[in-house]
Amino acid sequence: MCFIMYLILFCFVLGLVAVASNPSPYFAALGLVVVAGMGCGVLVGHGGPFLSLVLFLIYLGGMLVVFAYSAALAAEPYPEAWGSWPVVVHMVVYMVGVVLAFVVFGGVWYESSWVSVDELGEFSVFRGDAGGVALMYSSGGWMLIISGWVLLLTLFVVLELTRGLSRGALRAV
Amino acid sequence: MTPSHFAFTSAFMLGLTGLALHRYHLLSALLCLEGMMLSLFIALSLWTLQLDSTCFSASPMLLLAFSACEASAGLALLVATARTHGTDHLQSLNLLQC
Numbered sequence: 001m002c003f004i005m006y007l008i009l010f011c012f013v014l015g016l017v018a019v020a021s022n023p024s025p026y027f028a029a030l031g032l033v034v035v036a037g038m039g040c041g042v043l044v045g046h047g048g049p050f051l052s053l054v055l056f057l058i059y060l061g062g063m064l065v066v067f068a069y070s071a072a073l074a075a076e077p078y079p080e081a082w083g084s085w086p087v088v089v090h091m092v093v094y095m096v097g098v099v100l101a102f103v104v105f106g107g108v109w110y111e112s113s114w115v116s117v118d119e120l121g122e123f124s125v126f127r128g129d130a131g132g133v134a135l136m137y138s139s140g141g142w143m144l145i146i147s148g149w150v151l152l153l154t155l156f157v158v159l160e161l162t163r164g165l166s167r168g169a170l171r172a173v
Numbered sequence: 174m175t176p177s178h179f180a181f182t183s184a185f186m187l188g189l190t191g192l193a194l195h196r197y198h199l200l201s202a203l204l205c206l207e208g209m210m211l212s213l214f215i216a217l218s219l220w221t222l223q224l225d226s227t228c229f230s231a232s233p234m235l236l237l238a239f240s241a242c243e244a245s246a247g248l249a250l251l252v253a254t255a256r257t258h259g260t261d262h263l264q265s266l267n268l269l270q271c
Contacts, residue, residue, distance in 0.1 A: 009180040012215075016184040019208050020191025025200040032204055032211070035184070039215045042177065046222040051233055055214065058237055063244050067204065070248050073255045074200045086196070094190070098183050105174045129221060132230030140231050147238045154242040161249040162256075 005045050012038040013098060021090035024079030025071045029064060036060050050130040177219055184212035199254060199261040203247045210240040 015035035019028045036059055043052040080087055136144055174182070188209035195202040217233040220226070251261055258265045 006176065009176055012180050013183055013187070016187045016208050016212070020187040020205055022191055022194070022196050022198075022201045022205075025198055025204060028201050028204045032208055035208060036211060039211060042180075042215060043218050043222070046177075046219060048218055048222045048230070051218045051221075051230060054234060054237065058241070059211065059214070063207070063241055066244070066248060067200075067207065070251060071200060073251060073261055074198045090194075094187055098187070101183060101186075102179060106176070106179050128225070128227035129218075129230040132221065132227035133234055135228055136231040136234060143231070143235060147235055150242055151238060154245055158245050158249040161246070162252050 001045070005042070008038050008041040008045065012042065014095075017091055017094045017098070018082060020094060021082070021087050023082055023084075023087045024076065025067075025074040026079055027081050029068050029071055032067075033060060033064060036064065048127070048129040050127055050133060054133075177223075181212045181216045181219065185209055185216075188212060195263065197262055197264075199251055199263060199266075202263075203244070203251065206247065207240075207244060210236070210243070214240075 012035055015031050015038060018031035019035065022028065023031075036055060040052040040055050043049075043055065082088070082091065188205045191205035192202055192209070195205065214233050214236055217236060218230070221230040221233070254266070255261050
């Protein structure tokens with residue numbers, strides 16, 4: 001369990017190194033899918049399956065799908081994958097930076113086992129994170145209304161930005 | 174620093190560096206921004222779960238909602254850029270010449 005958590009956290013950082021080294025956006029979106037999957041694994045291992053499910057559905061299934069087909073706007077005949085030279089240089093520099101940061105900041109951590117807090121409690125079907133999200137509907141009702149309003153506003157922002165050449169916000173002058 | 178805290182902190186810093194040093198495509202900068210938002214989501218969720226403060230677990234959901242707004246605005250700007258400039262190459266965004 002502990003080894004799996006270490007592996008998942010390492011793949012989390014490695015996937016984000018693969019995104020931050022700026023390959024062609026096809027491959028960066030693939031790296032982001034891997035990072036989101038590893039993030040879901042981290043949350044499940046800490047006892048939060050509802051937040052992990054929300055991440056999978058909304059982030060991977062909603063936002064990254066939109067990014068994936070918007071990657072068609074970045075089409076080029078020879079896309080730079082992780083094997084091409086500038087991307088490899090960036091990846092090596094970022095990995096060296098992460099290792100150095102771990103040497104500097106992670107020095108005191110020498111315990112090599114941790115148990116999820118969830119495992120020490122009693123058996124219950126009712127998970128804490130699902131109950132906490134339900135608070136968004138009772139005490140946090142105003143926040144729910146405000147975020148719904150912001151989402152509606154974003155819809156109109158997007159419609160206004162992509163309206164077209166003649167009357168839109170951006171013009172080809 | 175505990176390993177999980179180090180993981181999402183370094184993920185955030187890496188996404189920030191990738192956003193600052195983007196090379197060719199606007200979309201790769203937007204993807205680095207999404208990586209930063211993902212590391213913030215993991216950070217808030219781990220705060221909730223490790224400290225047993227389950228009242229706080231509404232905040233990653235709200236972060237995700239606002240991050241969706243930001244991603245859609247960024248993608249609309251990308252589409253508008255591709256319409257007016259032809260590509261999303263950052264070299265073609267040269268109106269501000271300093």
